Amino acid sequence: MAKFPSHEWIALFQEELNKNAAYEDSARTWEGDFIFVVEPDGPIASRQAFYLDLFHGKCREARLLTNPEERSAAYSYAGTYSNWKRLIQGELDPLKALMGGQFKLKGNMMKIMRYTRAAKELVNTASRVPTEFQ
Amino acid sequence: MWFFTSPRLVFGPGSIEFLASLQARRALLICDRELARRGVPARVEEHLRTGGGEVRLFAEVDPEPKVSTVERALTAAKEFQPDVIVGLGGGSTLDVAKATYALYERPDLGLMDLHPLTDMTLGQRAILVGIPTTSGTGSEATWAVVLTEGEGGRKLELAHRELVPRWAILDPDLAATMPPKVTTDTAADALCHSVEAIASDWSNPFSDAYAKQAVEILMEELPRTTGAKGVPSPTRESLHYAATMGGLAFGNAQVGIAHAMAHALGSKFPVPHGRASGLFLPYSVEFNFDAARERYQKLRSALGAPHVASGHALADRIRTLWDQVGMSRTIPQALPISAPDFEKALPDLVSRADQSTCVSSNPRVPTTAELERLFRAAWNGTRVDF
CATH class of the missing domain: 3.40.50.1970 (Rossmann fold)
Known part of the structure; x- marks a missing residue:
């Protein structure tokens, strides 16, 4: 079990993602890095962020940033800790959550709309990581 | 929310x-x-x-x-x-x-x-x-x-x-001046909207209400569109409202892979959209059924329990309706393209369907290999058993 968010969790996530054939198939032409931002609420008192370098169906780099502004990326996907918890537990659809305003996306929306299957697989992968919420 | x-x-x-x-x-x-x-x-x-x-x-x-x-x-x-x-x-x-x-x-x-x-x-x-x-x-x-x-x-x-x-x-x-074939093609699209909205991961009680009502009307009225005297006025009126009900359903719940495949086919070949979405509907139902069994049961009152017992039963009910109204059941029936042309276009059809936004809310998200098999099934008119 790994706590969310933590270095251990993102390492497990990267491992799971790189084993996920469905993700690899759906994102085989995707090029673009992400910052996943966890906005504080509930037990989380400060903003936290993960960096993910996603390229042609693989995750080349994944790490917890010490400071959310430490680096930029093509996309950022941000939501509160409570909504991340619901997303990882499969209670929220990643795209529906965007349209409902529970998550905010920055980046080229038209490009990402062509990879909705990959977005779903990213979330499905997160659901497979043995996660302990704080 | x-x-x-x-x-x-x-x-x-x-x-x-x-x-x-x-x-x-x-x-x-x-x-x-x-x-x-x-x-x-x-x-x-x-x-x-x-x-x-x-x-x-x-x-x-x-x-x-x-x-x-x-x-x-x-x-x-x-x-x-x-x-x-x-x-x-x-x-x-x-x-x-x-x-x-x-x-x-x-x-x-x-x-x-x-x-x-x-x-x-x-x-x-x-x-x-x-x-x-x-x-x-x-x-x-x-x-x-x-x-x-x-x-x-x-x-x-x-x-x-x-x-x-x-x-x-x-x-x-x-x-009232719509040609009979256009009436059938567009009503098939409305049925596709409604069935896909019911099965969608984004379906909700409000979209379900419109979708169920639309399916009920369309199943009853569509066979009346093929009479020698043209489409009766009450049928015309019912179909017109059912189409908007279908729009309200899918507009608030999304469509699925039948539409993803229809958009792909329509972007490569000149085929009326309703004919394309209608022809893919039975194949998508067979593919999706186990992932959305509970949702399809909402069509029980419109279709009768035996027709929602399995994916094949539901697909066959739709195919029977298509036969009644002269709708295409396969790609070659819908548009005159040769097998080599289809094979040549297939990778692009799969890629375009895969990148459609309609895929993400489908109850079972297909891989590219599965999309290819779905297109082949729709070309050959074979059941979807995978």
Whole structure:
């Protein structure tokens, strides 16, 4: 079990993602890095962020940033800790959550709309990581 | 958290007279060439002019409209400065009207900005009215716009909640001149919208209510469209309303892989959209059934319990209906392409379907290999057993 968010969790996530054939198939032409931002609420008192370098169906780099502004990326996907918890537990659809305003996306929306299957697989992968919420 | 978005509906035979009450000063009326040739816009213009307003007709919409069509309509809107924009026609025309309206309202935006996350605040300069003349697309009730990027290009699937027209006028008299084959094709599209909305991961109690009612009407009325005396008026009226119900259902719950595949096929070959979505529906139901068994049970009252017992049973019920009304069950029945041409196009068809936004809310998300098998099944007319 790994706590969310933590270095251990993102390492497990990267491992799971790189084993996920469905993700690899759906994102085989995707090029673009992400910052996943966890906005504080509930037990989380400060903003936290993960960096993910996603390229042609693989995750080349994944790490917890010490400071959310430490680096930029093509996309950022941000939501509160409570909504991340619901997303990882499969209670929220990643795209529906965007349209409902529970998550905010920055980046080229038209490009990402062509990879909705990959977005779903990213979330499905997160659901497979043995996660302990704080 | 989710939303249910709907236009204000005006319905009934002769309901286009409602247009007079809008008291338009300048109304831009958008339609297709064929409708203009048949003189249909004149019936609408008469009511728009009642209050002394001017009307400008833009009758340049073609089937499978391109981005360039919107650009020309937008030029007309900028010159004319309408306070009412009316889309009169089938899905292609309504989609052009919706995109034109958005870009006229917001000249700082481009087509690529018409996605759900853009802050829009439309309705400052004009109101949008959708008047369907076919009974199937449901576009008058949805937030979606589908355009083609150039000749043989991909389908651009655009959407924003504010693209739903302020008013939708459902006057079944306007659909009375629809040729029988168009009636069947468009009604098949409405059935596809409704069944896919029921099965969608985004389905909700409100979309389900409209979808169930639409399926019930369509299953009952569609076989009555093929009689020698043409389509009876009560059937015409019921189909016209059912199409909008289907639009309200999928507009608030999304469609699925039958539409993803239909958009891909329609972007490569000249096939009416309703014929394409209808032909793919049974295959998608067979593919999805185990992932959405509970949702399909909501169709029990409309179809009868034995027909929702399995994916094959439900698909066969739809295939029987298609046989009754002369709908295509396979790709070769729907359009005259050779097997080598199909094989050549297949990788692109799979890629385009895979990248459709319709895939993500489908209850079972297909891999590219599964999409290829689905296209092959629809080519050969074989059951989906994977």
